[in-house]
Amino acid sequence: MAREKLNIALAGNPNCGKTTLFNELTGSNGYVGNWPGVTVEKLEAPLKADPDVVLTDLPGIYSLSPYSPEEVVSRDYLVKTRPDAVIDLVDGTNLERNLYLTTQVLECGTPSVVGLNMADVLAKRGDTIDLSALSARLGVPVVEISALRGTNVDALVDAAVKAGEDGASREPMHWFSSTVEGALDEIADIISPKVADPATLRWFSIKAFERDEEALSALNLSEGEQSAVEAIVSAVEDELDDDSESIITTERYDWIEGVVDECVQKAPAKLSTSEKIDRVITNRILGLPIFAAIMIFVYYVSVSTVGTIGTDWANDGVFGDGWFLSPASAAAYDEAAGAYADEDYPTQLDAFLAAAGDAGLDTSEVLGAIEDGDTAEIEAFAGEAEAAGVVAEDVPWLDADGNYLDTEGNVVLVDANDEPMLAAGQELATHDPITATEFLSAVNAEEPIPGEYGWFVPGVPVVIGEWLESAGASPVVQSLVLDGIVGGVGSILGFVPQMIVLFLLLCFLEDCGYMSRVAFVMDRAFRRFGLSGKSFIPMLISSGCGVPGVMATKTIENERDRRMTIMLTTMIPCGAKLPIISLLMGALIGGIEGWWIAPLFYLLGVACVIISAIMLKKTRPFAGEPAPFVMELPDYHLPALKSYLLHVWERVWAFISKAGTIIFVACVGVWFLSNFGIAGWEGGSGAFGFLPEMADAPANAMDYSVLAGVGSAIAWIFAPLGFDNWQAAASSLSALIAKENLVSTFGVLYGLGEVGEGSTVLWASFAQMFTTAGVVHLGAMFAFVAFNMLDAPCFAAVGTIRRQMDSSRWFWFAIAYECAFGWVVGLIINQLWEFFALGNFGFWTIVALAALVAMLYQLFKPMPKYGESAGEQAPMGEVA
Amino acid sequence: MAEVPVEKTLKDVPVGASCVVKKLTGTGAVKRRIMDMGLTKGTRVTVRKVAPLGDPIELTVRGYELSIRKDEAARVEVEDA
Numbered sequence: 001m002a003r004e005k006l007n008i009a010l011a012g013n014p015n016c017g018k019t020t021l022f023n024e025l026t027g028s029n030g031y032v033g034n035w036p037g038v039t040v041e042k043l044e045a046p047l048k049a050d051p052d053v054v055l056t057d058l059p060g061i062y063s064l065s066p067y068s069p070e071e072v073v074s075r076d077y078l079v080k081t082r083p084d085a086v087i088d089l090v091d092g093t094n095l096e097r098n099l100y101l102t103t104q105v106l107e108c109g110t111p112s113v114v115g116l117n118m119a120d121v122l123a124k125r126g127d128t129i130d131l132s133a134l135s136a137r138l139g140v141p142v143v144e145i146s147a148l149r150g151t152n153v154d155a156l157v158d159a160a161v162k163a164g165e166d167g168a169s170r171e172p173m174h175w176f177s178s179t180v181e182g183a184l185d186e187i188a189d190i191i192s193p194k195v196a197d198p199a200t201l202r203w204f205s206i207k208a209f210e211r212d213e214e215a216l217s218a219l220n221l222s223e224g225e226q227s228a229v230e231a232i233v234s235a236v237e238d239e240l241d242d243d244s245e246s247i248i249t250t251e252r253y254d255w256i257e258g259v260v261d262e263c264v265q266k267a268p269a270k271l272s273t274s275e276k277i278d279r280v281i282t283n284r285i286l287g288l289p290i291f292a293a294i295m296i297f298v299y300y301v302s303v304s305t306v307g308t309i310g311t312d313w314a315n316d317g318v319f320g321d322g323w324f325l326s327p328a329s330a331a332a333y334d335e336a337a338g339a340y341a342d343e344d345y346p347t348q349l350d351a352f353l354a355a356a357g358d359a360g361l362d363t364s365e366v367l368g369a370i371e372d373g374d375t376a377e378i379e380a381f382a383g384e385a386e387a388a389g390v391v392a393e394d395v396p397w398l399d400a401d402g403n404y405l406d407t408e409g410n411v412v413l414v415d416a417n418d419e420p421m422l423a424a425g426q427e428l429a430t431h432d433p434i435t436a437t438e439f440l441s442a443v444n445a446e447e448p449i450p451g452e453y454g455w456f457v458p459g460v461p462v463v464i465g466e467w468l469e470s471a472g473a474s475p476v477v478q479s480l481v482l483d484g485i486v487g488g489v490g491s492i493l494g495f496v497p498q499m500i501v502l503f504l505l506l507c508f509l510e511d512c513g514y515m516s517r518v519a520f521v522m523d524r525a526f527r528r529f530g531l532s533g534k535s536f537i538p539m540l541i542s543s544g545c546g547v548p549g550v551m552a553t554k555t556i557e558n559e560r561d562r563r564m565t566i567m568l569t570t571m572i573p574c575g576a577k578l579p580i581i582s583l584l585m586g587a588l589i590g591g592i593e594g595w596w597i598a599p600l601f602y603l604l605g606v607a608c609v610i611i612s613a614i615m616l617k618k619t620r621p622f623a624g625e626p627a628p629f630v631m632e633l634p635d636y637h638l639p640a641l642k643s644y645l646l647h648v649w650e651r652v653w654a655f656i657s658k659a660g661t662i663i664f665v666a667c668v669g670v671w672f673l674s675n676f677g678i679a680g681w682e683g684g685s686g687a688f689g690f691l692p693e694m695a696d697a698p699a700n701a702m703d704y705s706v707l708a709g710v711g712s713a714i715a716w717i718f719a720p721l722g723f724d725n726w727q728a729a730a731s732s733l734s735a736l737i738a739k740e741n742l743v744s745t746f747g748v749l750y751g752l753g754e755v756g757e758g759s760t761v762l763w764a765s766f767a768q769m770f771t772t773a774g775v776v777h778l779g780a781m782f783a784f785v786a787f788n789m790l791d792a793p794c795f796a797a798v799g800t801i802r803r804q805m806d807s808s809r810w811f812w813f814a815i816a817y818e819c820a821f822g823w824v825v826g827l828i829i830n831q832l833w834e835f836f837a838l839g840n841f842g843f844w845t846i847v848a849l850a851a852l853v854a855m856l857y858q859l860f861k862p863m864p865k866y867g868e869s870a871g872e873q874a875p876m877g878e879v880a
Numbered sequence: 881m882a883e884v885p886v887e888k889t890l891k892d893v894p895v896g897a898s899c900v901v902k903k904l905t906g907t908g909a910v911k912r913r914i915m916d917m918g919l920t921k922g923t924r925v926t927v928r929k930v931a932p933l934g935d936p937i938e939l940t941v942r943g944y945e946l947s948i949r950k951d952e953a954a955r956v957e958v959e960d961a
Contacts, residue, residue: 062916065909065912065913065916067908067909067912068909094943094944095943096918096942096943097917097918097942097943100916242921243907246915249915249920250920250921253920253923253942254922278945282929282931282932282938283929283932284929284930284931284932285932287931287932288932520931520936520938520947521933522933523931523933523935523949524933524934524935628913629936630910630913630914630946630947630948630949630952631946631947632917632944632946632947633945633946633947634944
C-alpha cells in the first residue's frame with residue numbers, strides 16, 4: 001500500500017475501558033516504555049487489523065491540566081507531537097465527567113472520533129443516548145461500542161482512520177459563554193502570529209486565558225503580547241467575579257450539562273449493584289474488618305500457602321535437587337530420609353574409626369575404601385578390628401543439625417569450647433556400644449536416593465551439573481555456571497510462581513475496583529506518616545518476601561507515595577531474614593523459647609518504617625502538600641478475562657526482564673568475590689586464582705578470598721556497631737545474595753561447614769563473636785542483626801527496587817538510605833547498651849546520642865516550608 | 881480574597897444530605913483537581929458516607945462516586961439545595 005503509517009492516540013478517563021479496547025485492537029503485542037522524562041508508562045502497538053496504523057495509549061486522565069505528569073505528557077503528545085487522529089473513549093454510564101476531557105481533547109485541533117463505551121451496560125439500564133445529536137453538538141463522529149464484548153470496535157477504528165487520512169481540521173465548537181468566547185477571539189488575534197499550526201490556535205487561546213504557563217512557554221510571547229492578553233483576562237475575571245481557570249472549568253461543565261440534558265434519556269434511577277456492594281464494603285463498621293479479612297486472605301494465599309509452595313517448588317525443586325511429581329513418592333522419600341538421618345550413621349562411623357585408631361589400627365586405607373565402596377577392603381578392616389576387640393562406647397547421639405541430645409531428645413547447648421553443658425540430672429543421649437557389626441551396617445546404610453522413589457524430576461542445577469561434568473568443563477566453569485549463573489537466575493525465577501499468585505489476586509482487586517476502596521478505608525491511618533492507604537498492601541506482603549512487596553507498589557499512583565513505600569517496605573523482616581533472627585535467639589537463650597524476639601524485630605521493622613516515613617516526609621524530595629485525595633470510586637465490575645490476564649502477565653514479565661539483569665550481574669560478582677583469592681595459607685603458592693581448586697586448599701580457603709579481603713577492608717565501618725571483625729562484614733556482604741546466606745556463610749567462615757541456624761555449635765560461635773574477656777556484648781549482637789534486617793535487601797529485591805524506581809538516582813538514594821539508616825540504628829542500639837548496661841563511654845557514645853537527638857528532632861520538628869511549592873509535583877522535578 | 885470563616889463548606893454537610901457548590905477557595909493544583917472532577921459552581925452534591933476512620937468522605941456528584949478528604953472538602957463553599 002502506498003499510504004504512510006498512521007498514528008492514532010487513544011485518550012480517555014481512568015476506568016473507561018481504554019486498556020480493554022487497546023488490547024482488543026492491538027492484541028497487545030505492544031511496546032511498553034516510558035513517556036520522556038517521567039515514570040508514566042507509554043504503550044504503543046500496531047493494530048491487529050492493519051499493521052500500518054500504530055495506536056498509542058495515553059495515560060488514563062480526567063483533564064489536560066498542567067498539574068500532573070500524566071496530564072502533561074498527554075497534552076504534549078496531542079499538541080506538540082500531534083498524532084494523525086485521536087480516539088477519545090467515553091464511558092457512556094458516566095457521560096458528564098467523561099465529556100469534560102473530550103471537550104479539551106477536541107480543542108487540541110487533531111481530527112478526532114468519540115467512542116461511546118459500555119453501550120451494553122447503558123442498554124441494560126434502559127438509558128438511551130441520541131448519537132446523532134451528540135455528534136452534532138461535539139462536531140465529531142460518535143460511535144457506540146462495547147470494548148468488553150468487542151462490539152463495533154472496527155467501526156470506531158475505521159472512523160478514526162478516515163478522520164486521520166482526511167486530516168482536515170474542523171472548525172472547533174464553541175462551548176463557552178459569549179463573554180469568554182469574545183475574549184478568546186481577541187486573544188487569538190494577539191497570539192496567532194506565534195502559533196505555528198493554526199489548528200492549535202484555539203487550544204493556545206484557551207491556555208492563555210487560563211494563564212497556563214506550562215503550555216504558553218512554547219509560544220515565547222513578547223512582553224507586550226503578554227500584557228495585552230492579561231488585560232483581556234482580567235477584564236473578564238472582574239466581570240464574572242471568578243478567576244479565569246475556574247471560569248473555563250465551570251463553563252465547560254455547564255455546557256456539558258446542557259448537552260447531556262439534550263442527548264440522554266435516563267431511565268428512572270435505581271440502586272445499582274455497585275452501590276449495594278459498597279453499602280457493605282466501605283461501611284463505617286464493617287469496612288475495616290472486611291479490609292482486614294481480604295488482606296489476610298491475600299497474605300495467606302500468596303505468602304503463606306500457595307505462594308510458598310510455588311516458591312519452594314521453584315527454589316528447592318526446579319532450581320534445587322529436584323522434585324517429585326507425586327506427593328506419595330515425596331512422602332515416602334521424606335520418611336526414608338528422616339529415618340536415615342535419625343540413625344546418625346556418620347557419627348557412629350567416625351567414632352568407630354577413632355576407636356580403631358586408638359587401638360593402634362591404621363585407618364587411612366579404610367577411609368579411601370569407604371569412599372570408593374571397596375567392600376572387600378572394608379570387610380577385611382572390620383574383621384581386623386573385631387579381632388582387636390575395637391568397641392566405641394559412650395558415643396554421643398547427634399541430631400541432623402549436629403547438636404547433642406539429652407536422653408529426653410532435647411537439644412543440649414554447648415559452651416565456648418563446644419563442650420555440651422548439662423544441667424543437673426540431665427544426661428547425654430548416647431549410642432549403644434559400636435562394634436564392628438554396627439560399623440559395617442553404618443557403612444552399608446545407604447542414604448535414600450530420590451530418583452528411586454518414582455516420578456522424580458531432577459533440578460536444573462543437577463541436570464546442568466551432570467552435563468558440564470560429562471562435557472569435561474573445568475571446575476571454574478562448573479562453579480561459575482552452577483553457583484554463579486544458575487544460582488543467580490534461579491533466585492529470580494524462583495519467585496515467579498509466587499509473583500503470579502500474588503498478581504492474580506492484586507490485579508483482580510485493582511481491576512474490579514476494590515483498590516480505590518482500600519485507599520478510601522485506609523487513607524487516614526497512613527496519611528499522617530506521609531504514606532498512602534495503598535502502602536499497606538506492599539508492607540504486608542513484604543513480611544513474606546520483599547520482591548513481590550516492592551512489585552505491589554505498582555498500585556500506588558502518586559509518585560511520591562510510591563517511591564517512599566518502595567524505599568521503606570523492605571525494612572519489614574521477610575521470610576529469609578527469619579533464620580538470622582533464629583540464630584540470635586539460639587545464641588541468646590538457646591532455642592525457640594525466646595518467642596518475643598521475632599515479634600520484637602517485626603515491631604522494629606514497623607517502627608523503622610514509620611520513623612523513616614515521618615523523617616523523610618520533612619526532606620525536600622518528599623516535602624510539600626499531601627497529594628490531593630480527590631479520587632473516583634469507580635463502579636465495581638468483573639474484569640474482562642483477557643485484559644485481566646494480560647495485566648497479570650505484564651507485571652510478572654516486568655519483574656523477570658528488568659529485575660533479572662541486575663540480579664544476574666550481582667550474583668556473578670559475589671560468586672567471583674567469594675571463590676577467588678590469593679593462596680596465602682601456609683604452604684600455599686601465593687598465586688591468585690580459583691580457591692576451591694587450588695592444590696592443598698584448606699577447608700577455610702574462603703578466609704583467603706577477595707570477599708574476606710573486602711570484609712577486612714570495610715570492617716572498620718562496623719566497629720562503632722560492635723562487630724569489627726571481617727567475618728561479620730563478609731557475611732553481611734554475602735547476605736546480599738539472599739538474606740539467609742548470612743547464616744551459612746557464617747558457618748563456613750567459622751570452619752563449621754554447611755550448618756543451619758539450628759546448630760548449637762553455630763549459636764556458640766555467634767555468641768563467642770560478641771564476647772570479649774568474658775563479657776557478652778548483647779548490644780552488638782542486636783546491632784548486627786538489626787543492621788542486617790534494615791540495610792539493603794537481597795539482590796532480588798534490590799533489582800526489583802531498581803525496576804520500580806525506574807531512575808538510577810532514586811534507586812541509589814533508596815539503597816544508600818536503607819544502609820545508612822540500618823547503620824545508625826545499629827549504632828544507637830550498640831552504644832546505648834554499652835553505656836547503660838556496661839558503663840562504657842566513648843567518642844561513639846556521643847555520636848550515637850547525637851544521632852538519636854537528630855532523629856528525634858527530625859521526627860518532631862514542624863513541617864518545613866520549601867519556598868513556594870504551589871504544585872505538589874514541583875519539588876519532585878528537582879530530584880527526578 | 882479574604883476567607884469568611886462562617887461560610888458553610890462541604891465538610892459540614894451531614895451524611896445523606898445534599899447541597900449546591902457556591903464557590904471554591906484556594907488556588908493551584910488541588911483546586912483545579914476538585915473542579916476537574918466536576919465540583920464546579922452550581923453543581924449539586926450528595927454526601928454519601930464517611931470512611932471508617934472518619935476521613936475521607938464519599939460524595940455523589942454528576943452521577944458518579946467521588947472520594948475527597950475533609951481538608952479538601954473544607955475548600956468547597958456550599959449552600960443548601
